[in-house]
Amino acid sequence: MSDWLGQAIASPALALFFAALLVAVTPRLLHGLWLVGVPAAALALLFALPEGMHGTVSMFGHELSTLRVDGLSRLWGAIFLLSAALTGLYGLNVKDRLQHVASLLYAGSAVGAVLAGDLVTLFLFWEGTAISSVFLIWARRTVRAHIVGVRYLIIQVISGLLLMVGTIIHQRATGSIAFNTLGLDSAGGWLIFLSFGIKAGFPLLHNWIQDAYPEATVYGTVVLSIFTTKLAIYALARGFAGTDLLIPIGAVMTIFPLIFALIENDLRRVLAYCLNNQLGFMVVAIGIGTPLALNGAAAHAVAHILYKGLLFMTMGAVLYRVGTVKASQLGGLYRSMPATTVFCIVGAMASSAVPLFSAFVSKSMIQGALGYEHMAVVWVVLLVAAGLGAIVPGIKVPFFAFFHRDRGYRVKEAPFNMQLAMGATALLCIAVGVFPGALYALLPYEATYNAYTLSHVINQLQLLAFAALAFVLLYAARLFPANVRGLNLDTDWAYRRALPALVERFRQSSVSLRARVMHVFSRNGSRAADWLASAFGLGGAMARTWTTGVMLLWVIVLLALYLVIYY
Amino acid sequence: MSGWWLVALVAWPALMAAPIVACGRWPNLRETLSVITGLVLLAGVILQIGPLVDGGRPDILLFSILPGLDLHFALEPLGLIFALVAAGLWPLTTIYAAGYMRGNREPDQTRFFVCFALAISAAIGMAMAGNLVTLFVFYEMMTLVTYPLVTHHGDAESREGGRTYIGLLMTTSIGFFLPAIVITWLISGTTDFTAGGILAGTGIGSVGAMGLYALFIYGIGKAAVMPVHRWLPAAMVAPTPVSALLHAVAVVKAGVFAVLKITVYVFGLDFAYQTSATAPFLWLASFTIIAASAVAIYCDNLKKRLAYSTIGQLSYIVLGSAMASKLGAVSGSLHIVTHAFGKITLFFCAGAIYTACHRKYVSELNGLGRAMPLTFTAFTIAALSLIGLPPMAGAWSKWYLMSGSAGVEEYALLGVLALSSLLNIVYLLDIPARAFFLPGDAETPKGIAEAPAACVIPLCITAAGCIALFFLAHPIIDFVGTALGGPA
Amino acid sequence: MSRPPVNTPRLLSERAARIPAAALLAVCLMLVGAEFAYEKHPYFGFDGFFGFYALVGFATVIVAVLLARLLRPMIGRHENHYGEADPGIAELDSEGPTDE
Amino acid sequence: MITHFFNQMPALVVVVPMLAAPLVVLAHRQWAAWLIFVGACWAIFGMAFLLFVEAKIAGQVSYAVGGWAPPFGIQLVIDPFNALVLLLVTGVAALTSLYARASIAAEIVAERGYLVYALLLLCIAGLVGITITGDAFNLFVFLEISSLSSYALIAMGPKRRALLSAFQYLIMGTVGGTFLLIGIGLVFMMTGTLNMADLASRLPPVADTHTVQAALAFIVVGLSLKAALFPLHVWLPNAYTYAPSVVSAFISATATKVAVYAVFRFVFTVFGVDYAFGTLPLGEVLLVLSAIAMIAASLAAIFQTDVKRLLAWSSIAQMGYIVAGFALATPDGISAGLVHLLNHGLIKGALFMAVGALFWRLRGSSINDLAGMGRAMPVTSAAFVVGGLSLIGVPATAGFISKWVLLSALFEAHRYLLVAMLLLASLLSIIYVGRVIEALYFRARPDDVTEHAHGEAPLGMQLATWALIAANIAIGLHATPELGAAQRAAAGLMGGGT
Structure with a gap:
């Protein structure tokens, strides 16, 4: 019984991923079972798991602990699974299969991240939440939601990249990828802090929340409101208490x-x-x-x-x-x-x-x-x-x-x-x-x-x-x-107005610079081509059939040259 | 004995070109033959894995071109990985090409499949080259046999594209690559790929090594480091299976593979690091990564956008080489694999879209996701892989590139790679998002459906490969890492 | 969904609304009265002053609302300020009903 | 008997074609003339091969004409250097003989066909003679034989301009011949001998005289004219363009090469490396001229509209490569020059033959005429493509070997400017070869000619063309023997001995 409980396969996150697969391929009639039942079952599984580090996977010379159960992670996992079941119930009437799949993947990623015992696993699930959640915004199927979704995803991925870079630097500095108290003593710690800070909505980094959540679908916003930010709070509690x-x-x-x-x-x-x-x-x-x-x-x-x-x-x-x-x-x-x-x-x-x-x-x-x-x-x-x-x-x-x-x-x-x-x-x-x-x-x-x-x-x-x-x-x-x-301006003005304007300005100037350079090149190039054609072209001085006299002149010149040099 | 295997593998597709010509009148037979050739080749390459993992290094001196310059085949892990990618993706491309060429009623299909076979022969030849000269021979062969593929349509546009393609590749290879090889030969007395490099101890100084490396990189125009990248978008006039072969498997990978191989086995990582011969290319490759992504964002032509994406992604591998560290080389070779799977999927998708509804601009793709769910799902997966997000293979190559950058203490490169990921989101992920979630334009003709199965099945397989490689990247890393000495 | 004329009266002006308002006032008075009736456990001292919590609650809202009123002209913009509205969605273009 | 034959071979190589020429005239009938031509060419090719082997084994084969011992009699000498040139001349001649029948039948009025064979035989005899003679004056005589026959051959070209071109060539050739004669005369005056080996030993004591210096100048200029070294090249484009195809193919592959051979035979063997390159700055002059030749002639080639003319200009550029190699006066340089001398003979021969095959079909050789021929004559067009690649220097072709050894030699000699020039010229060659290939494959046939312009050239033409192409590829893949021979030759020349 407890043999398989210690394995990576026993992760509640995987249960949710599996539910997502089931939702994708089974008829709608059964969706309720997967949307509500599987999170509930996963909740039971979570409490069945003994405390400690489980699911150890060796990858690239790192020992990944994909399943860490202790008080903190169990509480977070439990509330995530509970709310996954509740939102599943809430969204039962949604016909769009994609939203269900996305929300289950999203919830699964969040649970997986909470249960991650090391920074690499955390990073993998961290990015998982970003990718899966953006579909809940795009599923609104409006132009605005499309734009907002891209923006949202970029910010989420920035957070993920910071986590990745931070982890790499942290690992080089300490030799460990364990996800415990990290502190701000090193550059790696700071980058990870910033990564968590983006998702936790730190001041000035907060605006993606207000930008994205109201643009998601009815169901999507509810799901979004639960996981990402609270995952960040968990990560802060774990790493920067x-x-x-x-x-x-x-x-x-x-x-x-x-x-x-x-x-x-x-x-x-x-x-x-x-x-x-x-x-x-x-x-x-x-x-x-x-x-x-x-x-x-x-x-x-x-x-x-x-x-x-x-x-x-x-x-x-x-x-x-x-x-x-x-x-x-x-x-x-x-x-x-x-x-x-x-x-x-x-x-x-x-x-x-x-x-x-x-x-x-x-x-x-x-x-x-x-x-x-x-x-x-x-x-x-x-x-x-x-x-x-x-x-x-x-x-x-x-x-x-x-x-x-x-x-x-x-x-x-x-x-x-x-x-x-x-x-x-x-x-x-x-x-x-x-x-x-x-x-x-x-x-x-x-x-x-x-x-x-x-x-x-x-x-x-x-x-x-x-x-x-x-x-x-x-x-x-x-x-x-x-x-x-x-609407009210917020820090998003910086990247919705100022940054695009700046980029456009830069683009304009680089385009015109390129045009100017190309102009110089093409003008001089065509001049050079003209010159070459006049010199070497069919009627050109070099390629024309010289008269016999001119040829002889050259013979004389060359002979004279040799003789002059030799004398 | 095992050395003859290499010769057989290189020669096999080229030899099979003859029966393929002979079967030109029976398309089914011709294509079956092509696929079988590919599968046999793949099997042959796979058989090499075992001996290489056990530490074997098959090697054969075929004959000498000039005294000291042999036609020399030797297989080592980097080459095996390139050969596996090329041989593995070729049968899929062939199947896809069969579907595409018929679906679009392209002319001259026999010539097309023959050149395909010759191109793969050249790729395998490069993979198994044991010295610079052999590498160069097959490098040029590949340029030449892909030229008819690029100019397949034969109209003014493809003639112009083909001119840029062959002009730039030949100019760089003869103008820079050849002299670089000659110099290497003159100063070290050999061009054999040797573990640890052949330049160390030849008395070449830091500046000289830097110059030589620059000659190599710009000489290998196929690596498309700016400003010798222009051939790549120009080659977009080719039919899409060619683009897939060119931009995912054979041509571009051959270029960066050559760069990687030269860095590791000609310069030697230690020598390159000590002389900082490769250091300028950390920044030149970085520039290419960012600039190509920036251009890609503004390309509305789907294939052109993918081409610029390729330019950026290739520079990842150049960057990995230029780190002149083991981690860099490992990440570069991993990225050869992951990018191959990702990019070929994207090109397959682009071709499938073109076959299904003759659209080639990104802005025309709104709302097509419902009609072509498999194609666009595959596109999404491949795009995520190229961005470097889990659970796609690209995540690992990005991870290792970043680790490598940190390893040589060039932290600014981390920023470059991160920024590149973000730009990738903008120009790649935007496409399936449009297709799935934006309403289609009014004139969308009804009845658009998936492309023929011969197109869709290969792209599903490669997309699945993007995911599978996320879990299977580990053996590749270990394999290459062990080959370069010690654990990765 | 049906939409009768929009100029229905404001809720608070209805008689019904006066009852909860009055109740609230009564509760407030009771709570102030309770100040005398229980033992306080101040953390710092200043929080033990008479009516401290009531004062904070009241003042906070007044000040914040006034601040917000000041802020609005500075940062308020048209709904399609960033030009991201969906083309052809009437809801955003039509002048819907607003207060005042 | 057999030993006797072997002993007489050096003389036979010259004598056979020379005697075959009147025989051809006597035979008069086209097919008979052709048969004699083929027989003679293949016979001397076979003998040349045997001589090559013999020279390789013995180091040198010497033959005294008429039994008069040198330095009094005329001596024929086959050493590793000219054995290679001999092999090239006779080899190309042998393939030309296969090629000639259909080409001549198509381009020359039937009654005069036998004359072409006769003149070709004389020309071959002259070239072979230049190559193997050990006597300075004798060299002049053979030069005149080959030159006079080539004037006549060029004049037989199908277009009227052929006459004018031949006339111009005649004037220039005569001037060149006269210069050579003056040079030889001056040397004879100072030393009293005409035997090259003898000259080499007697010149050093009088080397500082102006007479000897002037002699070198006259000889070099005179032979350079024949070799079309820039700026003495101007006769060449017209001559090659208007000559009958078979003549273009043969002469382009051999005549200039033999002239270059003669220049360096004199410079290295007679005057000696130290004298010509040490005491006198001949090397610098030649290097400058060859560099200009590479670039200027390549540029001119780019603008040509006639393929034969384009190839002719390319030849001038390639002569620059060859001379650059020799002018380095290092063992590597000389062997590189020699390798390219041979390879270029093979390349240009193949290309002119391919163009000749196209001409056979099209009656024209302008690039516009060639449009779309890639489909109409796939085999010939493919031959042109491979030959063009070899000209560019793509690996696995002879051109690559040339480029490799030349680059190595130039790098070794620290002539970096020349390296750049060589590479630039290679890149220019991509352009002019590319123009032809594009025309062949990417332009449509003009509508009015489609009906008769289909079908391949006759088998003999194809066979000859592809034989040369095969030689290109064979050398490209395995050039070790060729380079070995060239290195032996270079070592011999540098040693100063013959």
């Missing part, structure tokens, strides 16, 4: 995306900004590096995957039924989509860390860890971010989508499988909030924490209620930013 630099980086991440989210019109993009802000909490926690903080990061990742997935699911349902998720076009949907409305509110409350909902039990661990380490400034920053998080997405998303002004859409409720998936996810959001003990039991490190102290509950409620109050006042005073069609 306790790196001080992460604390300021994370702190910035918690605030600035929310400002953008406030004035963003596309609600899925609003969610993408908020996703970025939540990553900030986890990054800060990893930067602190204490067992409590790391547990907090892990717990928050779990909670975050669930509620953010739920929110994206509801917005997906809206997009599916209404055809748009632009706040400026929406309103009053609670009449036609009541269940979705409820699920969205649950998601929003979970996201805002309302007590009894999931984020409350996880986010407060991070806040608590900061407090214990006496990091006052960052603590305040995170508190501010938590307050603001109650508005976006907490209020902004459900309010403008489902209430606000009725735009008169009378659409059907979301399809049944979507409702089922949303319901299950919502239930989980609440369950985690109500019974945090189950989650805490799974956390990788030894640290006890209790979220439900009286003062904590009251303080949190104060924060949220007064934030909501401020919103109501601002809204009534018509000071809350109106939902206007348009």
